[in-house]
Amino acid sequence: MEAAVETFDLTKVFESKEDDVKRYVKAVDHVNIRVKRGEFFGLLGPNGAGKTTLIKMLCTIILPTEGTAKVNGYDIIKEPDKVRSCIGWFHGETGGRSLYWRLSAEDNLKFYAYLQNVPKDVAEKRINALLEFFDLSKERKKLVKDYSTGMKVRVMLARALLHNPPILFMDEPTIG
The missing domain is CATH 3.40.50.300 (P-loop containing nucleotide triphosphate hydrolases)
Known part of the structure; x- marks a missing residue:
């Protein structure tokens, strides 16, 4: 194998x-x-x-x-x-520096879905499912700069899982 x-x-x-x-x-x-x-x-x-x-x-x-x-x-x-x-990468640095702060969680995920070549219809379903899973659905339109550290971490995790990668690398996953 x-x-x-x-x-x-x-x-x-x-x-x-x-x-x-x-x-x-x-x-x-x-x-x-x-x-x-x-x-x-x-x-x-x-x-x-x-x-x-x-x-x-x-x-x-x-x-x-x-x-x-x-x-x-x-x-x-x-x-x-x-x-x-074929990888997802999560770096749990404090503050969510790897997110675009002037975008909402939803727009961050749409942007990263585009970068990962996720088809638009698939991306929409995945984004909805991930925002629901990470309890961010109600805050999806709020700018990331206004999120708590814990919320930013959840968006970063959603981003890493967005394209359903078979391999996930997590660096300092317990921060935040």
């Missing part, structure tokens, strides 16, 4: 320059993991351990320095668009 997520010596080194001195920080060091379809997998570690960096590489937000990975059978380097089409 093909893995849902598999990494092969995945490594990320960040370079910084301070006082004309280059420094290198190895955030992810030759990680090899295999997550089967249907499994839940958690990354645990202290701040700065590389958990977010690993997730960002798997979501094709940043490129690895070495190694590669496959997500749903697609190579994160050679097939980033295919990877993005």
Whole structure:
């Protein structure tokens, strides 16, 4: 059975320059993991351990320095668009910075449905179902900037699930 997520010596080194001195920080060091379809997998570690960096590489937000990975059978380097089409990504940062604050929850979800190529009729049904599920139906027209942190988190979760992805990455899901 093909893995849902598999990494092969995945490594990320960040370079910084301070006082004309280059420094290198190895955030992810030759990680090899295999997550089967249907499994839940958690990354645990202290701040700065590389958990977010690993997730960002798997979501094709940043490129690895070495190694590669496959997500749903697609190579994160050679097939980033295919990877993005089959994943949902939730980052529970406080404040909901990944949402458009001057849009309503409904308009945020319509926008992201468009970006994910969800057909309009399907998007409308999914948006209604997700807003109902996350108890946001009554607040659907309210601007996100006026939402509580908990409400913003629920909109971000709805956004991650909007296109019904087979794989969901959740970074700091308990924040908010």
